[in-house]
Amino acid sequence: MKKLENKVAIITGGAGSIGRTTAGLFLEHGAKVLLVDINEEDLKKAVEDIGGMDVKYCMADVTKSSQVQKYVTQAVEAFGKIDIFFNNAGIEGVVQPIQDYPEEMFDKVLAVNVKGSWLGNKYVLPQMNDGGSIIITSSVAGLLGSANVSAYIISKHACVGVMRATAVEAAPRKIRVNSVHPSPVDNRMMRSLEEGFSPGQATAVKEQLELTIPLGRYAEPVEIAKLVLFLASDESQFITGTTQVIDGGITVQ
Numbered sequence: 001m002k003k004l005e006n007k008v009a010i011i012t013g014g015a016g017s018i019g020r021t022t023a024g025l026f027l028e029h030g031a032k033v034l035l036v037d038i039n040e041e042d043l044k045k046a047v048e049d050i051g052g053m054d055v056k057y058c059m060a061d062v063t064k065s066s067q068v069q070k071y072v073t074q075a076v077e078a079f080g081k082i083d084i085f086f087n088n089a090g091i092e093g094v095v096q097p098i099q100d101y102p103e104e105m106f107d108k109v110l111a112v113n114v115k116g117s118w119l120g121n122k123y124v125l126p127q128m129n130d131g132g133s134i135i136i137t138s139s140v141a142g143l144l145g146s147a148n149v150s151a152y153i154i155s156k157h158a159c160v161g162v163m164r165a166t167a168v169e170a171a172p173r174k175i176r177v178n179s180v181h182p183s184p185v186d187n188r189m190m191r192s193l194e195e196g197f198s199p200g201q202a203t204a205v206k207e208q209l210e211l212t213i214p215l216g217r218y219a220e221p222v223e224i225a226k227l228v229l230f231l232a233s234d235e236s237q238f239i240t241g242t243t244q245v246i247d248g249g250i251t252v253q
Contacts, residue, residue, distance in 0.1 A: 003233040005030035008079040010071065012062055012120060013089035015042035017187035018137065022086060022225040024050050029229065031084065034075040036060050062089045062116030065123075072123045084232045085124045087117050088137040092189050093151040095196030106151045113155035117162045121177075125170060134170070134177040135231045136163045140247045142181055149193070160243060167241035176240035178231050183247035184209055186218040214249030 009026050013019040014035025023033045023046070032054040037043045043057040058074045060067040075082055093109040094102065117136055124134070141149065142156030160179055167177035184190050194202035194209075210217055227246050230236055245251055 002028075002030035003229060003235065004084070007031045007083040007232070008034075008075065008081050009084035009086060009232065010034045010036060010075050010082060010124065011086040011088055012036040012071075012116070013137070014057065015039060015046045016088075016189075017221040018182075018185065018224050019086070019088050020046045020050065021221040022088070022228050023055060025222070025225045025229050026084075026232070027052060027054055029233075031232075032079045034058055034071065034078060036062070036071045036089070038062075062120060063111040065119055068116075068119045068123050072127055076127055082124060082128045083132045085120065085128065085132070085134045086137075086228055086232070087120045087124075087134060089113075089116050089120075090137055090155075092193055093149065095148050095193060097148050098150045101150055109151035109155050110158070113152075114158040114162065117159055121162065121166045125166070125175070128173075128175060130173045130175065131237075132175045133232045133236065134163075134166060134175065135228050136177070136179040138163070138179040138181050138243070140181050140183050140245070140250050142179070143243065143245070143251060148197070163243075164241055171240060174237075176231070176236060178236075178239060178242045178244055180224065180227055180231070181243055181245045181247065181251075182219050182224050183213055183250050184218045185224060186220055190218065212250065212253075213247070214252065217248065219246060219248065 009031050011019045015037035026033050035057040040059040047057050056078050058071040060071045090113045138159040139156040141153050163179040194205040197205045
């Protein structure tokens with residue numbers, strides 16, 4: 001049974017591993033998808049890899065109001081409506097203690113991860129069908145603390161605030177708003193962070209991080225995508241304002 005038959009979804013961060021994998025899963029379940037990212041070549045490659053007539057792309061900077069409005073308009077023009085918004089774009093920043101953390105990088109991380117999330121909701125909501133679903137990508141970093149990635153930690157905590165504020169405002173229209181909180185995922189972002197934590201020792205860092213996860217490994221992108229699919233579907237129609245943790249058990253310790 002297709003869970004998203006005749007639904008239209010926007011996915012920001014669409015060229016990344018989680019966005020691209022989620023798009024493929026959405027298409028399998030009958031959705032039409034607009035992928036949004038800042039790099040056009042990566043977007044074209046993602047669309048080619050996914051294939052089909054029901055996936056399109058829009059190059060946009062999620063921190064710019066005009067470009068957010070552009071991707072919302074393009075989704076409506078291409079597919080006629082919006083039912084699902086996977087508000088997924090995010091960056092990791094750099095690995096530095098607070099006293100050394102570059103202010104310009106702090107500003108960039110907050111702009112993408114927080115302002116980008118808020119702007120997406122701001123412009124998607126007026127165009128979204130009643131009964132729709134918004135899913136915001138946070139992280140276990142949005143629930144816990146960790147050294148040397150302060151901008152990322154702060155931004156992912158703020159994503160919870162964006163989610164909760166939007167959930168209350170959207171509830172009268174039966175629009176659900178939830179956040180997902182993955183553990184480390186086996187993807188490009190974690191390769192960057194592993195190298196940042198200990199240059200030249202990324203493999204050893206990964207092994208040490210996996211020891212902190214009760215299930216003993218990183219998440220795979222498809223596992224995050226399956227949770228997002230559930231939250232996007234009508235199976236989650238009484239779930240809103242929640243922090244959906246998918247972390248192999250990190251937060252139980």
